[in-house]
Amino acid sequence: MQWRVKPVLPVTKLMGAVALIVLTVAFSSGDSIRWALAALVGCGLVVWALRDLLVPVRLAADADGITVVTGFAGRRRLRWSDVESVRVEQTVRRGLRSEYLEIDTGDAIYLFSAHELGALPEDVVTELSDLRV
Incomplete structure (x- = not known):
C-alpha cells in the first residue's frame, strides 16, 4: 500500500510562485x-513543489514493514518490530485543529499530514494496523 501527496498540492505551489x-x-x-x-520566496515554492513531484509517495507499507520519506527526498525502511506505535496526533492552535499520523520508532518520530498522505490519518492508521497484524 502507498500513500502519496495529493496532485493538487504541487500545482498550487507552482501557481503561487507564478x-x-x-x-x-x-x-x-x-x-x-x-x-x-519575491525571488527567494518564489524559489522556495518551486523547490517545495519539486519535492512533491519527485517524491510523491510519502509512506508505503507491506507485511514486512513501512518505508517513510526522510529529509528532502530520502527514504528509510522500517521493520514492524522497529515501530513502537502508530497513532493520530491532534493539535488545536488558535482555533484550528490539525491531525497528523505519527509513527514512533523510539529513535525517531515521523509525522504525516492528510495532505501528504492523500487520506485521513485515521484511515491510514486503520490500514497500517491491519497490515501489521
Missing part, C-alpha cells in the same frame, strides 16, 4: 529588496 512573480512585476518597479524577496 502569482508572486506576476505581482512583483506589476507592483514593485525598481525596488530591489522586493525583487530579491
